[in-house]
Amino acid sequence: MNNVQSILNDPFKNKGTAFTADERKTYNLIGTLPPRVQTLSEQVKQAYNQFKSKDSALEQRLFLMNIFNTNRTLFFALMDQHITEFMPVVYDPTIADSIEQYGQLFTDPQAAAFLSIDDPEHVKESLANAAGGRDIRLVVVTDSQGILGIGDWGVNGVDIAVGKLMVYTAAAGVDPAQVLPVVLDVGTDNQQLLDDPEYLGNRHARVQGQTYLDFVEQFVSAASGLFPEALLHFEDFGRDNAAVLLEKYQDQKLIFNDDIQGTGIISLAGVLGALNISGEKITDQKFLTFGAGTAGVGIASMLYDELIREGLSPAEAKKHFYLVDKQGLLFDDTPALTPGQKKFTRSRTEFADSANLTDLFAVVQAVHPTVMIGTSTQPGAFTKEVVQEMAAHTPRPIIFPLSNPTKLAEAKAQDLLNWTKGQALVATGIPAGSVEYNGVSYDIGQANNALVYPGVGFGAMAVGARVINEKMLAQASHALGGIVDSTQPGAAVLPPVSKLAAFSITVAEVVAQSAIDQGLAKPGITDAKKAVKAAKWVPEYK
Numbered sequence: 001m002n003n004v005q006s007i008l009n010d011p012f013k014n015k016g017t018a019f020t021a022d023e024r025k026t027y028n029l030i031g032t033l034p035p036r037v038q039t040l041s042e043q044v045k046q047a048y049n050q051f052k053s054k055d056s057a058l059e060q061r062l063f064l065m066n067i068f069n070t071n072r073t074l075f076f077a078l079m080d081q082h083i084t085e086f087m088p089v090v091y092d093p094t095i096a097d098s099i100e101q102y103g104q105l106f107t108d109p110q111a112a113a114f115l116s117i118d119d120p121e122h123v124k125e126s127l128a129n130a131a132g133g134r135d136i137r138l139v140v141v142t143d144s145q146g147i148l149g150i151g152d153w154g155v156n157g158v159d160i161a162v163g164k165l166m167v168y169t170a171a172a173g174v175d176p177a178q179v180l181p182v183v184l185d186v187g188t189d190n191q192q193l194l195d196d197p198e199y200l201g202n203r204h205a206r207v208q209g210q211t212y213l214d215f216v217e218q219f220v221s222a223a224s225g226l227f228p229e230a231l232l233h234f235e236d237f238g239r240d241n242a243a244v245l246l247e248k249y250q251d252q253k254l255i256f257n258d259d260i261q262g263t264g265i266i267s268l269a270g271v272l273g274a275l276n277i278s279g280e281k282i283t284d285q286k287f288l289t290f291g292a293g294t295a296g297v298g299i300a301s302m303l304y305d306e307l308i309r310e311g312l313s314p315a316e317a318k319k320h321f322y323l324v325d326k327q328g329l330l331f332d333d334t335p336a337l338t339p340g341q342k343k344f345t346r347s348r349t350e351f352a353d354s355a356n357l358t359d360l361f362a363v364v365q366a367v368h369p370t371v372m373i374g375t376s377t378q379p380g381a382f383t384k385e386v387v388q389e390m391a392a393h394t395p396r397p398i399i400f401p402l403s404n405p406t407k408l409a410e411a412k413a414q415d416l417l418n419w420t421k422g423q424a425l426v427a428t429g430i431p432a433g434s435v436e437y438n439g440v441s442y443d444i445g446q447a448n449n450a451l452v453y454p455g456v457g458f459g460a461m462a463v464g465a466r467v468i469n470e471k472m473l474a475q476a477s478h479a480l481g482g483i484v485d486s487t488q489p490g491a492a493v494l495p496p497v498s499k500l501a502a503f504s505i506t507v508a509e510v511v512a513q514s515a516i517d518q519g520l521a522k523p524g525i526t527d528a529k530k531a532v533k534a535a536k537w538v539p540e541y542k
C-alpha cells in the first residue's frame with residue numbers, strides 16, 4: 001500500500017501510533033505520526049483516561065464513537081476491558097440520546113447502508129457501496145418505527161443498528177469487518193423530525209402497505225444475493241410489521257428478530273433463573289405480560305413454548321397467560337387485537353367482572369400472577385399498590401420491568417425490593433446497580449436481549465446455519481443457567497454483564513450444536529466448539 005490515506009483512514013486496519021517502524025516504512029507512514037510507537041495496551045490506557053475525563057455519558061459516547069470510527073481494534077480492546085462500564089454508554093440507555101440527536105451530532109456515517117424508499121432502484125448498489133468489497137456475514141437492519149420504547153426516529157435509527165453490532169463484537173467476537181448496519185428510510189411519522197431543519201432523512205410520512213413490504217423484500221433479496229451467508233438481524237421494527245416479517249422469512253432465510261426472539265430468550269432465561277432461586281416449577285406459574293406488543297407477545301410465545309416442552313397441552317399452556325395492553329386484559333372479543341395477541345386471549349366467562357378488568361391493578365387483583373413482565377413503555381406502571389397486591393398472593397413474585405430506556409421503565413429495582421420486603425425476584429431492561437434491603441445486597445440481573453442475541457447470532461453464523469429455529473432459541477434460553485450461585489442471599493436471576501463475553505460463547509456453542517444436530521449447519525461442519533472458536537475475532541493488531 002502506498003497511500004497514507006488508505007491505511008490511516010481505514011478503521012479496520014488502522015493502528016495509529018501502534019504502527020511499528022517497519023510498518024511505517026512499508027505503508028509510507030514515516031513522518032505522518034508522532035515518533036513514539038505505542039503498544040495496544042498503552043493506547044487502551046490512554047484512551048480510557050480520556051474517556052474518564054468526559055462529563056456526561058453522551059460525551060463519553062461521542063468520544064468512544066470517534067475511536068470506533070478510526071480504529072476498530074483499539075475500540076474493541078478498550079471495550080473488552082471495560083464492558084460493564086461501556087455497555088450503557090455505547091448501547092442502551094445512552095444510545096437513545098444519540099438517536100434523538102442524530103442530525104445535530106452527525107459526523108460520520110459509520111459504514112452503514114442508508115436505503116431510501118424514494119430510491120428503490122439503488123438498494124443493491126447502496127448495500128454494495130456500504131460493504132465496500134468486505135465479506136459481510138451479519139446485517140443488522142432497522143426501519144426505526146419502534147426504536148426501544150421511544151417510537152419512530154426515521155433515519156436516526158441507524159444508530160441502533162450500529163450499536164447492536166458493536167455489542168455483537170464486544171460480546172461474542174463477531175469480526176467487525178464482516179458486519180453491516182442498515183437503515184430502511186421509509187419516511188417518518190415523527191412530527192418533531194419532520195419539522196427539524198437538521199433532520200437528515202426522507203422528509204415525508206412513513207410509507208406503508210404493499211409498497212413498504214415490497215421495499216423490505218427488495219432489501220432482503222438484494223442482501224441475500226450480495227451476502228449469501230449473512231444473518232439478517234431485524235431490530236426495532238414497528239408492532240404491525242415486526243412479527244409479519246419474521247413469519248414471512250423465518251423458514252427460508254437466516255433471519256432473527258431481536259425484539260421478539262432475543263427478548264423472549266432472555267426473559268425465559270430470567271424466569272428460569274428466578275425459579276432456580278425460589279425452587280418453584282415453571283408449570284405452576286401464572287404469567288402476566290403488561291404491554292402486549294412486539295416484545296410482550298414474543299416473551300409470551302417463548303414461555304408458552306417452554307410449557308409445551310415441559311409436557312403441557314396447548315390448551316393447558318395457554319391458560320397460564322394473561323396479556324394486558326391499553327385495553328386492559330385481552331379477551332377473545334377485545335377490539336383491535338394483533339394476530340400475536342389473539343393466540344393468548346382469555347374468555348370473559350372466566351371472570352365475574354370482566355368489564356372492570358381494564359387496568360393493571362384490577363387484573364392483578366383478579367388473576368394473582370406469579371410472574372409480571374413489563375414491555376409497555378409506561379413509566380412507573382408497576383406501582384406500589386400493584387406490586388403489593390401481587391406479592392400478597394405469591395411468596396416470591398417475579399417482576400421484570402423491561403421497558404427501555406431508563407425513563408420508560410415500569411419500576412425501579414430498589415422500589416420493587418422495598419415494596420415486597422426483599423421477596424421480589426427482579427430483572428430490569430437497563431443496567432441497575434445492586435440494591436440494599438434489610439442488610440442484604442441484591443444483585444439485579446439485566447434482562448436485555450443484548451445478553452443473548454450476540455451468542456445466538458454468532459453460533460448460527462459460525463456453523464453457517466440455514467435458519468434459526470425454536471430448538472436453537474430454547475437451547476440459548478437454558479444456556480445461561482448455572483452461572484449465578486442461586487444459593488447466595490440476594491443472587492441475581494441472570495448472570496452479570498461482566499461475564500458477557502464468556503457466556504456469549506456458551507450460548508453460541510449450544511446454538512451451533514443445535515444447528516449441527518438438526519442437520520441445518522453447513523455440510524462438513526461437525527464440531528460446534530471448534531467452529532465457534534475458529535470464527536471468533538479478537539481485538540489484537542495483526
Ligand SMILES: NC(=O)c1ccc[n+]([C@@H]2O[C@H](COP(=O)([O-])OP(=O)(O)OC[C@H]3O[C@@H](n4cnc5c(N)ncnc54)[C@H](O)[C@@H]3O)[C@@H](O)[C@H]2O)c1
Pocket residue numbers: 146147148149150238239259263266290291292293294295296324325326327374375376377378402403404405408428429430447448449450
Ligand atoms: N429489555 C429488553 O431486552 C427489551 C426488548 C425489547 C423491547 N423492550 C422494551 O419494551 C418496550 C416495548 O417494545 P416493543 O418493541 O414491544 O413495542 P411495541 O410498540 O410493539 O409494544 C408496546 C405495547 O405496549 C402497549 N401499551 C402502550 N401503552 C400502554 C398502556 N398504557 N398500558 C398497557 N399497554 C400499553 C402498546 O399498545 C403496545 O402493544 C420498549 O420500551 C422497549 O424498549 C425491552
Ligand SMILES: O=C(O)C[C@H](O)C(=O)O
Pocket residue numbers: 092147148149236258259403404448449450
Ligand atoms: O435495545 C435494547 O436495549 C433492548 C431492546 O432491543 C429494545 O428495543 O428495547
Ligand SMILES: [Mn+2]
Pocket residue numbers: 148235236258259
Ligand atoms: Mn430493540
